[in-house]
Amino acid sequence: MNCEHCRQLISVAVDQELTEGERGSLDEHLAQCSECAQYAEQIRELERLTAEWEASVMPFDVEQAVLSRARAKPHGWLPRLWSGSYRIPRPVAWAAAVLLLVLTVDAVRGPSIPEQTGPVNSGPALIRPAVQKIVLTESDVVSTYTTQAVSKDL
Amino acid sequence: MTPARKTDSHSFTQLFHLHKNHTYDFVLKMLGDKDAAADVVQDVFVKLHEHMDRNLPIEDTKFWLFIVARNLCLNYLRRHRKQQPLDSVIDSLEHSYNAVDSRLSALRQAVGRLDSPYKEGLILKVYQGFTYAEIAEILGTTVPAVRAILFKARNQLRDELNRTQAKGDSYEL
Numbered sequence: 001m002n003c004e005h006c007r008q009l010i011s012v013a014v015d016q017e018l019t020e021g022e023r024g025s026l027d028e029h030l031a032q033c034s035e036c037a038q039y040a041e042q043i044r045e046l047e048r049l050t051a052e053w054e055a056s057v058m059p060f061d062v063e064q065a066v067l068s069r070a071r072a073k074p075h076g077w078l079p080r081l082w083s084g085s086y087r088i089p090r091p092v093a094w095a096a097a098v099l100l101l102v103l104t105v106d107a108v109r110g111p112s113i114p115e116q117t118g119p120v121n122s123g124p125a126l127i128r129p130a131v132q133k134i135v136l137t138e139s140d141v142v143s144t145y146t147t148q149a150v151s152k153d154l
Numbered sequence: 155m156t157p158a159r160k161t162d163s164h165s166f167t168q169l170f171h172l173h174k175n176h177t178y179d180f181v182l183k184m185l186g187d188k189d190a191a192a193d194v195v196q197d198v199f200v201k202l203h204e205h206m207d208r209n210l211p212i213e214d215t216k217f218w219l220f221i222v223a224r225n226l227c228l229n230y231l232r233r234h235r236k237q238q239p240l241d242s243v244i245d246s247l248e249h250s251y252n253a254v255d256s257r258l259s260a261l262r263q264a265v266g267r268l269d270s271p272y273k274e275g276l277i278l279k280v281y282q283g284f285t286y287a288e289i290a291e292i293l294g295t296t297v298p299a300v301r302a303i304l305f306k307a308r309n310q311l312r313d314e315l316n317r318t319q320a321k322g323d324s325y326e327l
Contacts, residue, residue: 011305015279017286046312049261050280058178062192066174069196070166070203 001029006036013040014047166203169215174199176282177219183277184227186266194230198223220282220292224274231270264314272307279304 001009006029012018013026030037177198182191201222205212212218265273271293278284278292286300293300 007309008301008305011308012301014308015286015304017301042312043308046308046315047280049257050276050311052258053183053261053265053281055175055179055281056182058174058195059188059192062178062195063174065192066170066196066199067167069200070170 001025003029003033003036006030006033007039010036010040010043014043166206169202169206170199173216173219176216177223180220180277180282181223181227183265183281184224184273185230186262190230190234194223194226197226217288217292220278224292228270260315260318261311264311264318267314268307268310271303272310275300275303276307276311 006026009018009022009026012022018026030040174195178191178195181195181198182188185191185194198219202212202215202219205218265276268276274293275289278289279286284292286297289300290297293303295303
C-alpha cells in the first residue's frame with residue numbers, strides 16, 4: 001500500500017466504513033510509516049474539532065414563518081394557478097404556446113381558399129358542375145378557333 | 155443501494171416537527187448565513203407541503219428533504235457567489251454563530267471556503283451521520299466517489315486550517 005492510498009483509508013476509518021481487509025492493510029502501513037501515522041493523528045484531531053461544532057435548532061420565528069406560509073397555500077390547482085404557486089408542466093405550457101401561435105397566425109391570414117390544380121374526379125356533387133364549367137372541351141376550342149377565323153376573314 | 159423504505163403517511167405538521175432541526179442545521183452549515191438559511195428552509199418545507207398536497211409519493215421524507223435542501227442551497231450559492239465576495243460571507247458566518255472560540259471560528263471559516271461537493275459531503279457525514287451509501291444517494295453519485303469526496307474535503311480543511319495557523323491565528327491542528 002502506498003501513502004496516498006493509506007491516507008484515503010484513514011478518512012474512511014474515521015467514518016467507520018472500513019472493510020476488515022482494509023483495516024488490516026491500514027494498520028500494517030501505519031505501523032511502518034511515521035508520516036502517515038502523523039497524518040492520521042491530524043485527521044483525528046480535525047474530527048474532534050468538527051464534532052465541537054454543535055447542531056443548530058430552527059428558531060421559533062422561522063418555524064412560525066414556515067407553518068404560516070404552508071397554511072397560506074391555497075388548495076386545488078385552479079386557486080393555486082391564480083395565486084401563482086402552481087406551475088404548469090413545461091411540455092403543456094409549450095404545447096399551449098404553439099397552439100396559440102398557430103391560431104393567431106391563422107386568424108391574421110383570414111380564411112384560406114383551396115386551389116384547384118387538376119380535373120375534379122371526386123368531391124361533392126354540388127361543387128362539381130361549377131368547376132367543370134371552366135374546363136374547356138375539345139369542341140369548345142374548335143368552335144372558338146372557328147369563330148376567330150371567321151371574324152378575321154370578315 | 156439502501157433497502158426500500160416505508161412510505162410516510164404523516165401529516166405535514168408532524169413531518170415538519172420531525173425534520174425541521176436537522177434540515178435547518180444542514181442549510182445553515184451549507185450557507186453560513188441565518189437569514190439565507192431561514193429563506194431557503196422555508197422554501198424546502200413549502201415544496202414538501204405542495205408535494206403532499208398533490209398526493210405525489212415520497213419514499214423517504216428525510217432523504218427527500220435533504221435532496222431538495224441541497225439543490226436549493228446550491229441554487230442560492232450559485233446566485234449569490236457572483237454578487238457577494240467571500241470575505242463578506244465569512245463575516246456573516248461569524249455574525250450568525252456569534253463565535254467566541256477561535257478554533258471553532260477557524261473551522262467554520264474553513265468549512266465555508268470548501269468547494270461545493272466537499273462541503274456537502276462533509277456536512278452530511280459529520281453532522282448528519284449519513285452512511286456513504288446514503289450520501290451517494292443524496293448527491294446522486296457512487297460510494298467510491300463519496301470516499302474520494304470526503305478524503306479531499308478533509309485534506310482541504312486541514313490545509314485551510316494550517317494556512318490560518320500560519321497567518322498567526324491562535325488555531326493549530
